[in-house]
Amino acid sequence: MKEIDARGLLCPLPIINLGKAMSQCESGDELLLHSDDPATQSDLNAWSRMTGNTVNPITATSFLIVKK
Amino acid sequence: MVRVTGNFQSESPIHPKALALLESAFEAGWADPKKLGQASAKAALLRNEAIESIASHLKIHPSQIETFGDPALGHHLSLTALMQERSQLVHSAIDRSEIFAIAQSARTTVLPVNHDGNILGTHSPSPHSVLALQIANGETGVIQKCDEIIEDVQPELIALDATVSGFQVELPRRWNTALFSSASWEGPAGVGILAIADRSVWRNPLPHISAARTGLSAYLPLLLASALALEERVSMAREEELRRRQLTTAIRSELSKIADCDIAGNLATSLPHITSASFMYCNGEEIIRSLAMDGFSVDSGSACTSENLEPSHVLAAMQVLTHGNVRITVHSGTTHDEVMGLLRSLSSTVIRMRA
Numbered sequence: 001m002k003e004i005d006a007r008g009l010l011c012p013l014p015i016i017n018l019g020k021a022m023s024q025c026e027s028g029d030e031l032l033l034h035s036d037d038p039a040t041q042s043d044l045n046a047w048s049r050m051t052g053n054t055v056n057p058i059t060a061t062s063f064l065i066v067k068k
Numbered sequence: 069m070v071r072v073t074g075n076f077q078s079e080s081p082i083h084p085k086a087l088a089l090l091e092s093a094f095e096a097g098w099a100d101p102k103k104l105g106q107a108s109a110k111a112a113l114l115r116n117e118a119i120e121s122i123a124s125h126l127k128i129h130p131s132q133i134e135t136f137g138d139p140a141l142g143h144h145l146s147l148t149a150l151m152q153e154r155s156q157l158v159h160s161a162i163d164r165s166e167i168f169a170i171a172q173s174a175r176t177t178v179l180p181v182n183h184d185g186n187i188l189g190t191h192s193p194s195p196h197s198v199l200a201l202q203i204a205n206g207e208t209g210v211i212q213k214c215d216e217i218i219e220d221v222q223p224e225l226i227a228l229d230a231t232v233s234g235f236q237v238e239l240p241r242r243w244n245t246a247l248f249s250s251a252s253w254e255g256p257a258g259v260g261i262l263a264i265a266d267r268s269v270w271r272n273p274l275p276h277i278s279a280a281r282t283g284l285s286a287y288l289p290l291l292l293a294s295a296l297a298l299e300e301r302v303s304m305a306r307e308e309e310l311r312r313r314q315l316t317t318a319i320r321s322e323l324s325k326i327a328d329c330d331i332a333g334n335l336a337t338s339l340p341h342i343t344s345a346s347f348m349y350c351n352g353e354e355i356i357r358s359l360a361m362d363g364f365s366v367d368s369g370s371a372c373t374s375e376n377l378e379p380s381h382v383l384a385a386m387q388v389l390t391h392g393n394v395r396i397t398v399h400s401g402t403t404h405d406e407v408m409g410l411l412r413s414l415s416s417t418v419i420r421m422r423a
Contacts, residue, residue: 011371011379012391016349039371042384043391046330050348050389 003032007061011039015047022053022067031065032058073363074406078206078342080399083254086297093289101288115288118295125235125302126248128263135286139231139249139260140166145282146247146262147227148273150198158221159200160187161385162207164229167200168381179221185210185333185386189220199223201240204233207369207382207395209342210333214240225269235302236309236339244269253301254400255294259286301400308400313340315398315407320345322411326418330389341398344369346383350392350421355414358421359394362413367395392418 004021006014014035021031033040044063048055052068081087099107101115116130123130136142143166151157157174159167162181171178177197179187185208187201199221204211211233218226218240226243234252243265250259264270267281276283286294301308316335320343323329328348335343347355352370359366369380370393379390394414398407 012349012351015391019349037371039379039384039390042379042387043389045387046346046389047348049387050328050330 001030001032004034006033006035006037006040009035009037011037011043013037014040015043018047018065022051022065025067027067029067031067033063033065034061035063036061072405072409074365074402074410075399076364076366076396076402076406076410078367078395078397079251079257080254080397081401082256082293083297083300083400085300086255086293089296090289090293093292097288097292101285111288114292115285118288118291121295122261122298125298126261126263127238128246132263132265134262134264134282134284135291136260136262136282136284137258137286139247139251139257141284142231142247142249142260142262143167143170143229144273145260145284146229146245147198147200149270150225150227150244152196154196156194156197157200158190158194158197158223160202162187162205162210162382163200163202164206165381167202167229170200179217181385183387184337185382186337187212187217189217193222195224197221197223198225198227200227200229202229202232203237203239204230204339205382206232206342207380208332208344208386209338209340211237211337211339215242218242233339235298235305250290250294250297253294253298255297256290259290259294261286261294309340312398312402315402315404316340316343318404319343319396319398319407319411322415326415329418332383332386332388343396344383344388345394345396346370346389347392347394347418347421348389350418352391352393354421355392355394355417358417359410359413362409364410364413366410367397369393369395 044055054066056064097111097114099111101112119133120130157171158177160179181187228243228246230246231249246263248261251257323345330346332344352368369383370391371379383390
């Protein structure tokens with residue numbers, strides 16, 4: 001599984017890096033995002049709604065993303 | 069070719085007629101209205117006329133009004149004044165930071181909001197609850213269905229925040245205090261107005277000796293300018309509402325053509341002059357700087373533009389994208405050309421940033 005370590009990066013870089021990585025994924029692919037930026041969790045909810053990709057929080061700073 | 073620029077930040081210039089009044093107001097209203105003497109008597113007369121005018125336009129009784137110099141202080145005068153040790157404070161997840169600050173020293177229930185920014189009430193009333201209720205939100209313009217929320221929450225006491233909605237939205241049927249800001253009707257920013265419906269439940273939260281209700285007062289020349297600005301805005305309310313709504317409709321329509329743009333709330337249930345939009349994969353601070361280079365000023369709720377690097381709690385509570393956010397406010401003087409110029413600059417900025 002592909003992983004993105006965005007810890008230490010501030011908004012909007014974690015989501016920008018996620019978007020770039022997702023553009024190289026196929027439908028059903030899983031990706032693990034690590035981010036400790038306080039804006040990431042709420043932004044992932046909106047990003048999921050807008051893109052249709054699924055976001056499953058694993059911990060407060062790790063998120064499993066599934067491409068639609 | 070004339071370069072089109074424009075101010076779309078939340079602060080607006082003082083109404084031109086209020087600005088013109090200020091010089092004569094400083095000449096006529098310098099004395100202390102509470103003292104004896106001719107100048108003070110004249111000042112007292114001017115003060116009473118201003119308060120009566122403000123009260124009539126806000127549809128409250130003049131005797132209910134207190135004025136003071138800093139609207140931010142008003143949240144204590146409005147909300148803390150209704151609270152006791154046993155009180156349960158109920159407020160929404162999209163309320164002002166001043167309310168969250170007051171909530172730190174109280175038992176608190178936070179009401180969630182839906183994606184449109186509507187507060188979701190709760191049917192678990194507390195016998196000593198005090199509801200802090202913002203009539204319209206300053207970041208999104210979303211107007212709350214206050215009567216329904218009050219019916220759901222069934223609070224003992226209600227502190228209304230009308231600092232954004234001003235005269236544009238009628239107060240709900242039930243309330244104990246209502247806070248207004250002169251800036252919401254293009255009056256001077258340094259004038260706060262508090263309406264106290266019933267003095268029996270209101271306790272001055274500030275240190276005081278005098279028996280006077282608050283012992284505070286707004287500086288008279290500014291109060292006079294505020295009263296005139298309110299009078300002018302109310303006299304043009306219908307035309308101005310329509311004009312602003314048309315401009316904001318055009319803004320929202322054009323923004324929705326930009327890919328991956330997340331617009332907060334619905335215009336039909338919002339104040340007509342505020343638009344909050346977020347652009348996926350864009351940096352809010354960079355958008356603001358780019359627009360500024362083109363001569364356009366806007367606000368942002370993105371984390372990168374805030375002092376504490378926290379995203380807007382309002383956008384987060386509504387589950388709206390918090391990064392790449394801009395907040396566009398249409399004012400009385402805003403023209404169609406300015407709006408179109410801003411939208412062209414914003415669109416090209418977003419395309420450039422995503423490239």
